[in-house]
Amino acid sequence: MLNFNEYLQTNFIGRNVVARENIPSTNDLAKQLAAKGAPNGTIVIADEQSAGRGRLNRGWYSPKGGGLWFSLILRPGDFVAPVDAAKFTLLTAVAVIFTMQKFSLTAKIKWPNDILFDGKKLVGILTEMSATDERINHIVVGAGINVNIATEDFPPDIAQIATSLLIMRGAPLNEGQFLAAFLAEFEKLYINVANERGFSSVLNKWRKHSATIGNEVTVFGIGETFSGIAEDIDNDGALLVRTTVGLRKVLAGDVSVRSRRN
Numbered sequence: 535m536l537n538f539n540e541y542l543q544t545n546f547i548g549r550n551v552v553a554r555e556n557i558p559s560t561n562d563l564a565k566q567l568a569a570k571g572a573p574n575g576t577i578v579i580a581d582e583q584s585a586g587r588g589r590l591n592r593g594w595y596s597p598k599g600g601g602l603w604f605s606l607i608l609r610p611g612d613f614v615a616p617v618d619a620a621k622f623t624l625l626t627a628v629a630v631i632f633t634m635q636k637f638s639l640t641a642k643i644k645w646p647n648d649i650l651f652d653g654k655k656l657v658g659i660l661t662e663m664s665a666t667d668e669r670i671n672h673i674v675v676g677a678g679i680n681v682n683i684a685t686e687d688f689p690p691d692i693a694q695i696a697t698s699l700l701i702m703r704g705a706p707l708n709e710g711q712f713l714a715a716f717l718a719e720f721e722k723l724y725i726n727v728a729n730e731r732g733f734s735s736v737l738n739k740w741r742k743h744s745a746t747i748g749n750e751v752t753v754f755g756i757g758e759t760f761s762g763i764a765e766d767i768d769n770d771g772a773l774l775v776r777t778t779v780g781l782r783k784v785l786a787g788d789v790s791v792r793s794r795r796n
Protein backbone atom coordinates (compact mmCIF):
# COMPACT_ATOMS: atom_id res chain seq x y z
CA MET A 535 0.00 0.00 0.00
CA LEU A 536 1.17 3.50 -0.80
CA ASN A 537 3.08 5.33 1.89
CA PHE A 538 2.52 9.07 1.75
CA ASN A 539 2.13 9.72 5.46
CA GLU A 540 5.82 10.38 6.01
CA TYR A 541 5.64 13.25 3.50
CA LEU A 542 2.29 14.68 4.59
CA GLN A 543 2.30 18.30 5.78
CA THR A 544 -1.41 19.09 5.89
CA ASN A 545 -3.65 19.80 8.86
CA PHE A 546 -6.79 18.01 7.79
CA ILE A 547 -6.77 17.06 4.09
CA GLY A 548 -5.60 13.45 3.84
CA ARG A 549 -5.14 13.02 7.59
CA ASN A 550 -7.84 10.37 7.96
CA VAL A 551 -6.82 7.60 5.56
CA VAL A 552 -8.89 4.70 4.28
CA ALA A 553 -6.60 2.58 2.09
CA ARG A 554 -7.59 -0.54 0.18
CA GLU A 555 -5.75 -2.84 -2.20
CA ASN A 556 -8.53 -3.38 -4.70
CA ILE A 557 -12.04 -1.94 -4.68
CA PRO A 558 -14.50 -1.15 -7.46
CA SER A 559 -14.30 2.65 -7.06
CA THR A 560 -12.87 4.97 -4.40
CA ASN A 561 -15.69 7.44 -5.12
CA ASP A 562 -18.28 4.80 -4.23
CA LEU A 563 -16.59 3.82 -0.96
CA ALA A 564 -16.05 7.50 -0.11
CA LYS A 565 -19.76 8.22 -0.62
CA GLN A 566 -20.69 5.36 1.72
CA LEU A 567 -18.24 6.51 4.39
CA ALA A 568 -19.33 10.14 4.03
CA ALA A 569 -22.96 9.13 4.58
CA LYS A 570 -21.83 7.44 7.82
CA GLY A 571 -20.10 10.61 9.05
CA ALA A 572 -16.45 10.30 7.94
CA PRO A 573 -14.60 13.52 8.78
CA ASN A 574 -13.80 16.42 6.45
CA GLY A 575 -10.61 15.74 4.51
CA THR A 576 -10.80 11.93 4.66
CA ILE A 577 -8.95 10.30 1.77
CA VAL A 578 -10.05 6.98 0.33
CA ILE A 579 -7.27 5.50 -1.78
CA ALA A 580 -6.88 2.24 -3.65
CA ASP A 581 -3.87 0.52 -5.24
CA GLU A 582 -6.20 -0.64 -7.96
CA GLN A 583 -9.85 -0.07 -8.94
CA SER A 584 -11.83 -2.81 -10.64
CA ALA A 585 -14.61 -0.46 -11.78
CA GLY A 586 -13.11 3.04 -11.76
CA ARG A 587 -15.70 5.56 -12.94
CA GLY A 588 -15.26 8.58 -15.18
CA ARG A 589 -17.62 11.36 -16.22
CA LEU A 590 -20.50 10.71 -18.57
CA ASN A 591 -20.69 7.02 -17.54
CA ARG A 592 -17.24 6.28 -18.83
CA GLY A 593 -14.78 3.97 -17.09
CA TRP A 594 -11.40 4.92 -15.70
CA TYR A 595 -8.39 2.66 -16.22
CA SER A 596 -6.83 2.22 -12.75
CA PRO A 597 -4.15 -0.49 -12.72
CA LYS A 598 -2.02 -1.43 -9.70
CA GLY A 599 1.20 0.58 -9.56
CA GLY A 600 0.04 2.80 -12.43
CA GLY A 601 -1.09 5.87 -10.61
CA LEU A 602 -2.99 7.61 -7.84
CA TRP A 603 -6.65 6.64 -7.59
CA PHE A 604 -8.28 8.40 -4.67
CA SER A 605 -11.27 10.37 -3.40
CA LEU A 606 -11.52 13.13 -0.84
CA ILE A 607 -14.52 13.62 1.41
CA LEU A 608 -15.26 17.33 1.94
CA ARG A 609 -17.74 19.10 4.18
CA PRO A 610 -17.76 22.73 3.07
CA GLY A 611 -21.44 23.26 3.93
CA ASP A 612 -20.71 26.35 6.05
CA PHE A 613 -19.22 28.36 3.20
CA VAL A 614 -20.17 26.76 -0.14
CA ALA A 615 -23.71 26.50 -1.53
CA PRO A 616 -24.82 23.42 -3.48
CA VAL A 617 -24.80 25.34 -6.79
CA ASP A 618 -21.09 25.96 -6.36
CA ALA A 619 -20.08 22.38 -5.56
CA ALA A 620 -18.83 21.64 -9.07
CA LYS A 621 -16.18 24.30 -8.62
CA PHE A 622 -14.25 21.83 -6.48
CA THR A 623 -13.47 20.15 -9.79
CA LEU A 624 -11.76 23.34 -10.97
CA LEU A 625 -10.00 23.68 -7.61
CA THR A 626 -8.69 20.13 -7.90
CA ALA A 627 -7.38 20.76 -11.40
CA VAL A 628 -5.53 23.85 -10.17
CA ALA A 629 -4.06 21.87 -7.25
CA VAL A 630 -2.74 19.24 -9.68
CA ILE A 631 -1.16 21.93 -11.89
CA PHE A 632 0.55 23.53 -8.86
CA THR A 633 1.79 20.11 -7.69
CA MET A 634 3.21 19.36 -11.11
CA GLN A 635 5.04 22.68 -11.05
CA LYS A 636 6.75 21.56 -7.83
CA PHE A 637 8.09 18.63 -9.84
CA SER A 638 9.10 20.92 -12.74
CA LEU A 639 6.26 19.66 -14.92
CA THR A 640 3.89 21.88 -16.90
CA ALA A 641 0.45 20.96 -18.18
CA LYS A 642 -2.78 22.69 -19.16
CA ILE A 643 -6.40 22.34 -18.07
CA LYS A 644 -9.10 21.60 -20.60
CA TRP A 645 -12.53 22.77 -19.46
CA PRO A 646 -13.93 21.62 -17.17
CA ASN A 647 -11.69 19.03 -15.64
CA ASP A 648 -9.12 17.38 -17.84
CA ILE A 649 -5.41 17.87 -17.38
CA LEU A 650 -3.70 17.51 -20.70
CA PHE A 651 -0.14 17.11 -21.86
CA ASP A 652 0.58 16.96 -25.57
CA GLY A 653 -3.18 16.93 -26.12
CA LYS A 654 -3.48 13.68 -24.15
CA LYS A 655 -5.19 13.12 -20.84
CA LEU A 656 -3.07 12.85 -17.72
CA VAL A 657 -5.62 13.34 -14.95
CA GLY A 658 -9.39 12.95 -14.60
CA ILE A 659 -11.57 14.40 -11.85
CA LEU A 660 -15.06 13.30 -10.84
CA THR A 661 -16.95 15.39 -8.26
CA GLU A 662 -20.15 14.07 -6.67
CA MET A 663 -22.36 15.72 -4.11
CA SER A 664 -24.99 14.95 -1.50
CA ALA A 665 -27.09 17.99 -0.59
CA THR A 666 -30.49 19.30 0.34
CA ASP A 667 -31.88 22.33 -1.51
CA GLU A 668 -29.92 24.74 0.64
CA ARG A 669 -26.99 22.89 2.09
CA ILE A 670 -24.21 20.56 1.04
CA ASN A 671 -24.03 17.44 3.21
CA HIS A 672 -20.78 16.32 1.69
CA ILE A 673 -18.82 16.35 -1.54
CA VAL A 674 -16.66 13.55 -2.88
CA VAL A 675 -13.88 14.64 -5.21
CA GLY A 676 -12.29 11.69 -7.01
CA ALA A 677 -9.07 12.06 -8.92
CA GLY A 678 -7.24 9.64 -11.16
CA ILE A 679 -3.64 10.67 -11.84
CA ASN A 680 -1.73 8.58 -14.35
CA VAL A 681 1.72 8.48 -12.78
CA ASN A 682 3.80 5.47 -13.77
CA ILE A 683 2.02 3.99 -16.78
CA ALA A 684 4.23 3.38 -19.86
CA THR A 685 2.81 4.02 -23.33
CA GLU A 686 2.70 0.31 -24.15
CA ASP A 687 0.85 -0.47 -20.91
CA PHE A 688 -2.27 1.55 -21.77
CA PRO A 689 -5.06 -0.56 -23.27
CA PRO A 690 -5.27 -0.04 -27.06
CA ASP A 691 -8.54 1.91 -26.87
CA ILE A 692 -6.98 4.69 -24.75
CA ALA A 693 -3.30 4.49 -25.80
CA GLN A 694 -3.81 7.34 -28.30
CA ILE A 695 -5.60 9.67 -25.89
CA ALA A 696 -3.93 9.04 -22.53
CA THR A 697 -0.54 9.92 -21.11
CA SER A 698 1.27 9.75 -17.76
CA LEU A 699 3.80 11.64 -15.67
CA LEU A 700 6.26 8.84 -16.49
CA ILE A 701 5.83 9.50 -20.20
CA MET A 702 6.21 13.27 -19.62
CA ARG A 703 9.39 13.00 -17.58
CA GLY A 704 10.92 9.91 -19.09
CA ALA A 705 11.46 8.59 -15.58
CA PRO A 706 9.24 7.21 -12.81
CA LEU A 707 7.99 9.47 -10.04
CA ASN A 708 7.56 8.78 -6.31
CA GLU A 709 3.79 8.52 -5.96
CA GLY A 710 3.77 9.09 -2.19
CA GLN A 711 5.68 12.36 -2.53
CA PHE A 712 3.45 13.51 -5.35
CA LEU A 713 0.27 12.72 -3.43
CA ALA A 714 1.48 14.49 -0.27
CA ALA A 715 2.40 17.56 -2.32
CA PHE A 716 -1.00 17.51 -4.02
CA LEU A 717 -2.84 17.30 -0.68
CA ALA A 718 -0.87 20.32 0.58
CA GLU A 719 -1.81 22.36 -2.52
CA PHE A 720 -5.42 21.24 -2.24
CA GLU A 721 -5.61 22.23 1.42
CA LYS A 722 -4.22 25.71 0.70
CA LEU A 723 -6.85 26.29 -1.98
CA TYR A 724 -9.62 24.88 0.21
CA ILE A 725 -8.69 27.19 3.09
CA ASN A 726 -8.59 30.09 0.64
CA VAL A 727 -12.17 29.32 -0.49
CA ALA A 728 -13.28 29.13 3.14
CA ASN A 729 -11.62 32.45 4.00
CA GLU A 730 -12.88 34.26 0.91
CA ARG A 731 -16.26 32.53 1.03
CA GLY A 732 -15.94 31.92 -2.68
CA PHE A 733 -13.98 30.62 -5.61
CA SER A 734 -12.94 33.81 -7.40
CA SER A 735 -9.21 33.38 -6.85
CA VAL A 736 -9.46 29.69 -7.76
CA LEU A 737 -11.22 30.68 -11.00
CA ASN A 738 -8.46 33.19 -11.78
CA LYS A 739 -5.80 30.55 -11.24
CA TRP A 740 -7.77 28.14 -13.41
CA ARG A 741 -7.95 30.76 -16.23
CA LYS A 742 -4.18 31.19 -16.16
CA HIS A 743 -3.59 27.52 -16.84
CA SER A 744 -6.41 26.92 -19.28
CA ALA A 745 -5.87 25.19 -22.61
CA THR A 746 -9.40 26.16 -23.61
CA ILE A 747 -9.73 29.93 -23.27
CA GLY A 748 -8.79 31.82 -26.42
CA ASN A 749 -9.10 28.78 -28.63
CA GLU A 750 -11.62 27.43 -31.08
CA VAL A 751 -13.76 24.74 -29.51
CA THR A 752 -16.44 22.33 -30.53
CA VAL A 753 -18.98 21.72 -27.78
CA PHE A 754 -20.69 18.35 -27.60
CA GLY A 755 -23.71 19.25 -25.49
CA ILE A 756 -26.82 17.29 -24.68
CA GLY A 757 -28.50 16.80 -28.04
CA GLU A 758 -26.45 19.44 -29.90
CA THR A 759 -22.99 20.21 -31.17
CA PHE A 760 -21.68 23.67 -32.00
CA SER A 761 -18.38 25.48 -32.49
CA GLY A 762 -16.99 28.87 -31.55
CA ILE A 763 -14.21 30.67 -29.70
CA ALA A 764 -13.98 29.95 -25.96
CA GLU A 765 -13.74 33.44 -24.47
CA ASP A 766 -13.72 32.85 -20.73
CA ILE A 767 -15.26 31.01 -17.81
CA ASP A 768 -17.79 32.99 -15.82
CA ASN A 769 -18.29 33.07 -12.06
CA ASP A 770 -20.37 29.91 -12.26
CA GLY A 771 -17.46 28.06 -13.85
CA ALA A 772 -19.44 27.86 -17.10
CA LEU A 773 -17.58 28.13 -20.41
CA LEU A 774 -18.49 31.17 -22.52
CA VAL A 775 -18.30 30.41 -26.23
CA ARG A 776 -18.61 33.10 -28.92
CA THR A 777 -20.53 31.63 -31.84
CA THR A 778 -21.88 33.15 -35.05
CA VAL A 779 -25.23 33.57 -33.29
CA GLY A 780 -23.87 35.15 -30.12
CA LEU A 781 -22.36 34.19 -26.78
CA ARG A 782 -23.32 30.75 -25.46
CA LYS A 783 -22.92 29.66 -21.86
CA VAL A 784 -21.92 26.01 -21.50
CA LEU A 785 -22.56 24.48 -18.11
CA ALA A 786 -21.90 20.83 -18.89
CA GLY A 787 -20.67 18.70 -21.72
CA ASP A 788 -17.48 17.82 -23.53
CA VAL A 789 -15.36 20.15 -25.60
CA SER A 790 -12.66 19.54 -28.14
CA VAL A 791 -10.10 22.31 -28.52
CA ARG A 792 -8.21 23.43 -31.59
CA SER A 793 -5.39 25.85 -30.92
CA ARG A 794 -5.63 29.06 -32.94
CA ARG A 795 -1.90 29.42 -32.76
CA ASN A 796 -1.16 26.43 -35.02
Ligand code: BTN
Nearest residue numbers: 559561587588589658659676678
Ligand atom coordinates in the same frame (compact mmCIF):
# COMPACT_ATOMS: atom_id res chain seq x y z
C1 BTN B 1 -13.04 11.68 -15.95
O1 BTN B 1 -12.18 12.37 -16.48
O2 BTN B 1 -13.93 11.14 -16.64
C2 BTN B 1 -13.02 11.49 -14.48
C3 BTN B 1 -12.18 10.30 -14.03
C4 BTN B 1 -12.13 10.16 -12.52
C5 BTN B 1 -11.36 8.93 -12.07
C6 BTN B 1 -11.16 8.88 -10.58
S1 BTN B 1 -10.05 7.59 -10.09
C7 BTN B 1 -10.49 7.78 -8.41
C8 BTN B 1 -11.98 8.08 -8.37
N1 BTN B 1 -12.76 6.85 -8.30
C9 BTN B 1 -13.47 6.65 -9.41
O3 BTN B 1 -14.21 5.66 -9.63
N2 BTN B 1 -13.30 7.67 -10.26
C10 BTN B 1 -12.40 8.68 -9.74
